[in-house]
Amino acid sequence: MFPNGVAGWEVDFERLDAGEAVPRQPPRHASWRGFGVSMFKDKKAMAILAGGILTGVVGTLIGIGERSPEVYIAFPIINVLAEGTYFGFKACQYFERRNRGLEESGNHVSMPDRARMHGAETKCDEDVGSIYEGRRFLVENDRASSSGNTVTDMEFLKDFESEYFNSESIKIESAISFFQELKNRFPDYFVKHQEIKSQHLFLDKEQCKTIIEGVFKCYEKELNQQSEYRVLATMDDGNCLYDALWQGLSSGIQEGLVQKCQETLDELATQEESRYSPYLALKILLCRAADKEKYRELIQTNSQEPRMIQYSSIEEYKPLVMENGLFWGRHNIEGRILAEELDVNLTLIGGWDYTRQAGFVCRENEEIYTSRTAKATLYISNSYQHYSAAEKQARGSSDHVSSA
Structure with a gap:
């Protein structure tokens, strides 16, 4: 897991591998039980249901008191028909929305739920997507290294410093990938500093300067080797x-x-x-x-x-x-x-x-x-x-x- 470097983040990098998408829960099919739960949560529907029941009970009692069978028999029937028509219409709307949501590619929640969750879902996708892209960058960079298409260690260090200190901002995926490649290229320094090796990101820019200076001193002779x-x-x-x-x-x-x-x-x-x-x-x-x-x-x-x-x-x-x-x-x-x-x-x-x-x-x-x-x-x-x-x-x- 990745608990350090960015407060509040915890990402499983084993699952965020290149080529492996972030899994989502499969969509649920519409059911009468789901309709009942949705109506129970609908305050307007519950108010209409309670009002219908109350009206039916009062009408029936009045009919009985007046000894009028037409009232205490007809009134409940009319009330049940009215309630049934309303909830039947709501059921049609519910099942129609659910089925339409299942047919759309990539949609895994109902339309009302999607509307409420749109903001949070977008933010989550951006955060996880950034880390996923950083992981994919590392994998692609490793493949490039194995094919011989690489920059020298000195060029990498200069780019590294420029990325952190001359750029107005640095994306999280770039920060993760640069730091990982730094550890891959200069293992001797990080063997001596295990507390830094366990990090995934720098704590701040001062620590970044300290590490770059330490790496350069450790590999000074190799970094200054020239073909001439x-x-x-x-x-x-x-x-x-x-x-x-x-x-x-x-x-x-x-x-x-x-x-x-x-x-x-x-x-x-x-x-x-x-x-x-x-x-x-x-x-x-x-x-x-x-x-x-x-x-x-x-x-x-x-x-x-x-x-x-x-x-x-x-x-x-x-x-x-x-x-x-x-x-x-x-x-x-x-x-x-x-x-x-x-x-x-x-x-x-x-x-x-x-x-x-x-x-x-x-x-x-x-x-x-x-x-x-x-x-x-x-x-x-x-x-x-x-x-x-x-x-x-x-x-x-x-x-x-x-x-x-």
Whole structure:
């Protein structure tokens, strides 16, 4: 049953399946018993009957009192004939209306009853019909999905948001079908939120925003997959920018960079009593480059960024960079400096983001650094303040074609 989502509704969806009409009670045939019940409910008929009986009784008593057989015999007979004529006429009308109602296609109640019930019947048909249409929409949509005629998950989410927040109103059948398809397309999110999975409709638009944001975060990587790029898994410990850049470098450049920074890397490994992460070589290169005059202005200008650890000099900046995950790398500062030092192009690929205030926002590719002598181009992705490595794919191939 469907008790939640719309107050006061309770609909059996098993019976409202596609192709199955809402059953109605079969019509009842006219009968003398039905005629008697209808006359009993007719106040005018009951008044005439009571008046006839009373008149007959009074006339008979008068005839007996006057000792006149003509009066006490004829008066009741005349009264019975009059009553019989009236009720006979009413019976003809009753049976004629009932039989005509049975002959009309789709009419299941008598004409007077239909007239009284027309308003309520119309409202009920509209409400149940809306839910039935929503159920049929889901079935037809499933059939379309099986035939391959579908929209992408990202297109569906954009349409979903537009339907709820940009439309003046949304029909009940559309709301039910959209919400059901949302659960079908993104099951992992609803497995974690069983209380939402049991709903058939959103409670309000705020809950809708919360769910869309949660779904997008849960499927962020899949939703931002493009035929041109492939986003890769990247460390999520505050060093994501360096790990993303490191994954894009060719093995030859990685080996050469590690050799140049080997002594410092060994010192770091001894201090932390553990094996160092190879991408720490990029941090060492960055700290060495920070002493160059051409980078000082870029580093100092961005020293007071909100939500970042602030610094007042290059001497304060370098220890922050070397802290493990404490100071997050920025693509337009640390990423740009490293790209220039390595002589590689760096591109931040576009994609979709979602915020509760702006909704879905599409970012275009941003060229962070370009060089005519660049050995290759590195691609990185950023979403929800997390950088990921990315590979550019050849058309019709899943192999990446850009590594420095």
